[in-house]
Amino acid sequence: MLRAIRSACVAISSVFVPAFFPPVTHSNGSLLRRCPLSLPLSASTSRLNPVRDKSGTAVMDVEESLAPLRLAVREQGELVKKLKADGAPRMDVDKAVAELKTRKKTLDVKELALQPQDDAIDRNKMEDALKRRFFYDQAFAIYGGVSGLYDFGPMGCALKTNMLQIWRQHFIHEEQFLEVDCTMLTPEPVLKASGHVDKFSDFMVKDVKNGECFRADHLLKAHLQKLMADKKCSQEKKSTMQNVITQLDNCGQQELADLFIEYNVKSPSTGNDLTPPITFNLMFQTSIGPGGNIPGYLRPETAQGIFLNFKRLLEFNQDRLPFAGAQIGKSFRNEISPRSGLIRVREFTMAEIEYFVDPAEKTHPKFENVADLEICLYSSVAQTTGQPAQIMRLGDAVSQGIVDNSVLGYFIGRIFLFLVKVGVNKEKLRFRQHMDNEMAHYACDCWDAETKTSYGWIEVVGCADRSCYDLQCHTRATKVPLVAEKLLTEPKTVDVVQFEPNKSLVGKAFKKDARQVTDFLAACDPCFIESSEKEMQDKG
Numbered sequence: 280m281l282r283a284i285r286s287a288c289v290a291i292s293s294v295f296v297p298a299f300f301p302p303v304t305h306s307n308g309s310l311l312r313r314c315p316l317s318l319p320l321s322a323s324t325s326r327l328n329p330v331r332d333k334s335g336t337a338v339m340d341v342e343e344s345l346a347p348l349r350l351a352v353r354e355q356g357e358l359v360k361k362l363k364a365d366g367a368p369r370m371d372v373d374k375a376v377a378e379l380k381t382r383k384k385t386l387d388v389k390e391l392a393l394q395p396q397d398d399a400i401d402r403n404k405m406e407d408a409l410k411r412r413f414f415y416d417q418a419f420a421i422y423g424g425v426s427g428l429y430d431f432g433p434m435g436c437a438l439k440t441n442m443l444q445i446w447r448q449h450f451i452h453e454e455q456f457l458e459v460d461c462t463m464l465t466p467e468p469v470l471k472a473s474g475h476v477d478k479f480s481d482f483m484v485k486d487v488k489n490g491e492c493f494r495a496d497h498l499l500k501a502h503l504q505k506l507m508a509d510k511k512c513s514q515e516k517k518s519t520m521q522n523v524i525t526q527l528d529n530c531g532q533q534e535l536a537d538l539f540i541e542y543n544v545k546s547p548s549t550g551n552d553l554t555p556p557i558t559f560n561l562m563f564q565t566s567i568g569p570g571g572n573i574p575g576y577l578r579p580e581t582a583q584g585i586f587l588n589f590k591r592l593l594e595f596n597q598d599r600l601p602f603a604g605a606q607i608g609k610s611f612r613n614e615i616s617p618r619s620g621l622i623r624v625r626e627f628t629m630a631e632i633e634y635f636v637d638p639a640e641k642t643h644p645k646f647e648n649v650a651d652l653e654i655c656l657y658s659s660v661a662q663t664t665g666q667p668a669q670i671m672r673l674g675d676a677v678s679q680g681i682v683d684n685s686v687l688g689y690f691i692g693r694i695f696l697f698l699v700k701v702g703v704n705k706e707k708l709r710f711r712q713h714m715d716n717e718m719a720h721y722a723c724d725c726w727d728a729e730t731k732t733s734y735g736w737i738e739v740v741g742c743a744d745r746s747c748y749d750l751q752c753h754t755r756a757t758k759v760p761l762v763a764e765k766l767l768t769e770p771k772t773v774d775v776v777q778f779e780p781n782k783s784l785v786g787k788a789f790k791k792d793a794r795q796v797t798d799f800l801a802a803c804d805p806c807f808i809e810s811s812e813k814e815m816q817d818k819g
Contacts, residue, residue, distance in 0.1 A: 341393045348386040352665030355379040359663070377529045383662060384525035390667075391735055402733050406620060414438075415621075427617030427625035439628070442701055443607060446630050449697045456603040456632060457592050461584025463609055464567060467574040472756035473583055473749060475562060475576075482535055483559040483615045486546040493546070494615040495535050495556040496527045502544045528717075532556050563613050577611040585633045586749045589761045593635075600763050601636040601686075622734065634686065637765070638747070641684035649692025650674030655709040656681060668709050681712075683724045687744055694728050694740050703739075707731035710742075719743065755802060776805035 359375045410416050413432030417424040431439060451458050470476050482495040503520045506512055512520075523538060530538070535556045538544075546553055567573040578584070585592075585604035596602040607630045617623040650673055657668035658681050671681075677688040691710055699705050713725040725743035729736045750761040778800040786793045803811075 341390075344393060345386065345390060348382070348389055349665030352379070352382045352386055352663070355382050356663035356665070373529075377526050379663065380529065381522050381525040383665075385521070386665060387736075400733060427614050427623065429621065429624065443628075443630065445701055446697065447607070449700065450630075450632060450693070451605050454603065454693075456605040457595060458605050458607075459585060459588055459592070460608065461581070461588070461606060463578050463611070464565070465576050465578045465583065466567065467576065468756065469583060469587065469753075470562065470576055470579075472752045473586075474752070475579055476560070479562060479579060480558045480560045481615055482532060482556040484539070484553040484556050486549060486551045487554055488551045489549060491546060491548055492559075492615055493553070495539070496530065497616065497618075498547070498553075499535065499538055499542070499544060500524050500527060501547070502542060506542070532558065559615055561612050561614065563611050579612055580610050581606045581608050581629045581631045582633060582749070585631070586753060586761070589635070589750060590759070593763060598764065600765070601634060603632055603634040605632045606630075622737075632690075633745075634690070635763070636686055637763070641686045643686045643689040646674075646677070646685040646689045646692075649689055649696070650677075652692050652695060654691065654695050655705075657709050657711040659712045659714045662712075662714055668711075682726070683744060687724060687726070687742065690742050691726055691728075694742060698728060698730075698739070703730055709736070711736075711738075722746070722748075758798075758801075776808050777801070778803060778808060 355375065355378055359372065359379055362372050362375055412434070414435040415429050415431050418428035418430045419425050447458075450456060467476065470479075484493050484495045484498065485491065486493075503524055507517045507520050539553065539556070544553060545551060562579050563577040565575055565577065567575045585606055588604065592602060592604050593600075607628065609626060610629045611626050612624075614623050614625050617625060652673045653670055654673055654676075655668050655670045656676055660681075661667070661669065673682070673688055673692050676682045677685050682688045682691065695705070695708070695710070698708060707730055709729050709731075710726045711729050713719075713722070713727070718725060722743040723746050725741065727738040728740040728742070729738050753759075754761045780797055780800050782793075782797065785796055789796050
């Protein structure tokens with residue numbers, strides 16, 4: 280038998296709220312972006328149409344207006360590729376990538392502005408009507424309410440329940456996935472191993488007098504937009520500020536601090552000065568047990584519970600790959616300043632699937648069932664070359680390598696069918712591939728299902744090939760091998776490079792620290808071992 284150290288995982292995650300809501304959302308960024316499912320609130324589509332005036336007369340051809348912007352994106356994309364191919368310094372590549380994102384954002388904004396607005400709705404009136412009829416409302420309202428927390432009323436609960444039932448039938452029952460229900464309280468070591476403790480954070484600023492907190496990038500964006508709205512602001516300054524806005528995602532802590540000083544950003548509530556940006560972890564921290572000796576968190580995603588039960592699920596499936604674990608449950612994000620209604624909340628329901636497959640056999644036996652679906656795909660290549668999203672047959676997308684493999688393609692097709700089933704207009708639905716510079720550290724490919732709403736394009740489902748990143752993280756942390764095994768037709772000899780310490784000498788030399796030393800040696804990778812051996816041989 281050969282132990283397969285790698286078990287590839289395709290992760291699918293959705294956040295559910297009743298379909299009438301304006302997009303609700305998320306983070307993750309963070310490790311994984313989570314966004315709620317919602318129906319489009321405006322009818323503009325991904326297909327480009329001529330802009331028309333009130334009489335219906337074409338004013339200008341959209342493609343002609345966008346052509347210069349598309350060319351600018353394409354030229355910058357080619358420059359980024361050239362810099363990477365030539366091995367240019369990291370600073371130069373990062374600068375070119377930031378400029379590419381700026382040009383792409385400018386193109387997206389222009390394209391959105393040129394879309395028809397004749398069927399747009401008044402979002403504020405709609406939200407007010409939903410609250411008056413108690414589809415949902417702010418939680419703890421009689422105590423003044425808490426931002427980012429909402430209660431569902433009778434109709435809201437009914438819609439949410441119906442959607443979850445459809446999801447469970449469409450994925451779990453029809454695909455015979457293995458459903459689990461894992462605890463929301465999570466010990467700190469679990470999230471330390473997964474990377475959430477160190478990486479799941481945003482930058483925050485505080486009012487120096489009353490301590491009110493704001494998410495730094497959001498506050499800076501709102502401040503710049505306010506300055507740009509001033510009639511006295513010159514076109515040159517507006518252009519500079521727009522460039523800053525489009526590059527906010529690339530700004531580090533010091534860059535944000537410099538921008539706050541440059542534009543004299545104050546607290547929007549009081550006009551007071553603000554502290555420099557600081558890192559704020561988005562997880563709710565707590566302690567487990569009466570002694571408070573076990574630090575923990577409310578889970579920020581449902582995925583980790585599935586990964587930790589990998590061995591049990593594999594055994595339940597009679598040690599066979601592929602199989603999938605699925606979970607519906609609550610997740611929590613301690614958002615810094617959830618000020619956009621249901622767009623950014625602190626507690627939400629997620630429905631998630633982790634599909635485990637042999638990395639050497641990333642093919643799905645049922646892919647032909649969805650291969651003929653025509654889906655709007657916005658590939659990373661199209662984004663970096665300034666091209667629009669393209670409607671194409673899913674089978675062609677896989678065969679041409681636009682979608683990496685048929686497993687990923689199959690789930691894109693199934694997600695598409697589910698979203699259409701629950702009411703999303705397919706004319707306002709697209710799948711956007713993450714570009715290299717925005718790919719999460721755990722993913723080797725990722726596609727987001729996005730719907731066109733009154734907020735613009737909003738992610739509602741994430742579909743990522745996470746490879747074996749999570750399983751390896753928890754294997755290293757626990758020394759419990761989260762791997763699958765398969766029988767070989769012929770015996771195979773495998774070379775293993777590892778330290779073989781003399782435990783008795785290690786014990787005498789390091790005494791109580793001997794265990795830590797042997798654990799360290801056992802965890803060393805082959806490259807380090809070989810380089811250490813060469814160094815010892817060179818030194819005699």
